[in-house]
Amino acid sequence: MRIGFQVLSLKPGSVGGQEVFVRRLLSQLTAQLGSDRLVLFARPQFVVHPDLDSLLRDRRVEVIAEDPEPHYGPGYSDWILRQLDDVALDVVCFPLSFFYPRPLPMPVVLHVPDIQHEYFPQYFSDEQLAWRRERIAPSVALADAVVTYSDFSARCLRERMFVPADALHVIPSGGFTxxxxxxxxxxxxxxxxxxxxxxxxxxxxxxxxxxxxxxxxxxxxxxxxxxxxxxxxxxxxxxxxxxxxxxxxxxxxxxxxxxxxxxxxxxxxxxxxxxxxxxxxxxxxxxxxxxxxxxxxxxxxxxxxxxxxxxxxxxxxxxxxxxxxxxxxxxxxxxxxxxxxxxxxxxxxxxxxxxxxAEFDWDHCARRHMQVLRSTASRAAIGVGVPASALPGIRGA
The missing domain is CATH 3.40.50.2000 (Glycogen Phosphorylase B;)
Incomplete structure (x- = not known):
């Protein structure tokens, strides 16, 4: 099985704890890969980090280091699709709350740490709020599986984005490895x-x-x-x-x-x-x-x-x-x-x-992520939740 991990939208230094989480998770995944292969799509400055040294040395891991910014514009969707299609993925993981373009031709596992903007919109500018609403809910609606890190976040996702329980996976993070x-x-x-x-x-x-x-x-x-x-x-x-x-x-x-x-x-x-x-x-x-x-x-x-x-x-x-x-x-x-x-x-x-x-164990975290990726790859891409166009105030995908 070929597993994609797409973090091209992650600009190092811009997303705080989620960036640290992604690097730590990636550093632990190789112990769980078995005969599977991992394809990492990331910016060059994300890849050059001590946490990922062992990952980059693993022969089962392929790194496609690209800077997406020169491709932003009308052709961005086609560029992303070419990146994904060229490596024939069985499943792709997006750990940053949204994916684009939507839909994709392979099953998608989406991480959504929280949906704070649905509960505290006053903490966001109009531009930030519009950005989140245009991306997160439509992505959740079209993902095949959604991963979050606490029962609290899972309740929020069920309440506000109608994610069915069988598509929602709670996998707590860890601290330092x-x-x-x-x-x-x-x-x-x-x-x-x-x-x-x-x-x-x-x-x-x-x-x-x-x-x-x-x-x-x-x-x-x-x-x-x-x-x-x-x-x-x-x-x-x-x-x-x-x-x-x-x-x-x-x-x-x-x-x-x-x-x-x-x-x-x-x-x-x-x-x-x-x-x-x-x-x-x-x-x-x-x-x-x-x-x-x-x-x-x-x-x-x-x-x-x-x-x-x-x-x-x-x-x-x-x-x-x-x-x-x-x-x-x-x-x-x-x-x-x-x-x-x-x-x-x-x-x-x-x-x-x-x-x-001691209850927050990275080995368990990585193992559960691999279980979700493998089970999602074995199913057809059927979508999660309701169509984005049906969500009040949300622009369709």
Whole structure:
């Protein structure tokens, strides 16, 4: 069987955690391939990454590295079809919530981490909302199988996009892979991290998240200002993709009078992220909407106590291994102080976190993905859900 994995639409550095997930999944798939073959369609800059070294050396893997941007325009659909047809695929996986053109002449497995735009449209510009609605729902309607990462996301897909249960597969992600942890811990140099201002010379709370509106940095910053006023010594370290909201967030930091205690680092190297998890007094995760919440698992793997929001996807992933806070600055400040001031509670959260993180296994994740790909390839491409034209407000495929 020939399995396609199409990530041409993934521009490195543009989609945050999903990019990390795709690379980690690909790095684990070769152990599950058996006699099957994998054809990876990706941008050249995506392929050149240490995570994919073993994948690229595998003789069962063919990489078609192309830059799709020169082909954008009226001929783009034909170009994509030629790319796929030339390698005679039995099934193709699209891990980024949509595929194009639609329909395709082979069975499609589509990953949809979440459909946040259906529940919080206010977090998107009109242009972003139109882009998502024109692509995601029609793709879901024409996919042969849909993979998502939590029961919460599966409920959302059934509720808003009418995906039947037998076509919907919940496959939780993992955190760091075992080889990642071993190598990155070895590479971590706290002294160098302090000299380059990655690691503060003080205890700190960590929040690794892009600055998208649903990540709810504002509530955390207001809560942290209350911690400072209460005399707590901690700093706040923020990592992740930074967009045009940086100016807005830094203005809030200045108004709150906490600029000397907040470190906005942007994207950091993975070894630095591992070190930050290992060194942090706690992880704060105030996100209002998550399909999974990968930093929760990563923090628990690294022995970092977790304080998290009560968003449904967050609570599902964290299980009983987090201290949960209501979506309010005062509630967040109180919960953080409770954890930071209580060593016994920290130790209990770390113990629970280690047990919970062990439930998210990359070997199981890769094995389940291969099962879905193989079963989908064995069926005719019959489509999932309802026709895109029948969905209210959605343009037909």
């Amino acid at each position: 075992t080889p990642e942890i071993a190598s990155l811990r070895t590479d971590w140099d706290p002294a160098h991290a302090r000299s380059t201002r990655v690691l503060p010379d003080a205890p700190f709370v960590l929040y690794p998240a892009g600055d998208w509106p649903h990540k709810n940095h504002e509530t955390l910053l207001q809560a942290f200002a209350l911690l400072v006023r209460a005399g707590r010594p901690e700093h706040l370290v923020l990592t992740g993709m930074i967009s045009q909201r940086r100016t807005e967030l830094m203005a809030l930091v200045e108004r709150l009078g906490i600029a000397e205690r907040v470190h906005l680092l942007g994207c950091v190297r993975r070894r630095d992220l591992v070190g930050l998890y290992s060194s942090a007094a706690a992880l704060a995760f105030p996100s209002r909407f998550e399909g999974f919440g990968q930093p929760l698992v990563e923090a628990m793997q690294m022995g970092c106590p977790v304080v998290a929001s009560r968003a449904a996807g967050v609570m599902e992933t964290a299980g009983n291994a987090a201290a949960f806070a209501e979506d309010d600055p005062v509630a967040w400040a109180e919960r953080l102080i409770e954890v930071l001031a209580n060593e016994a509670l920290q130790e209990e959260l770390v113990r629970r976190g280690a047990r919970r993180a």
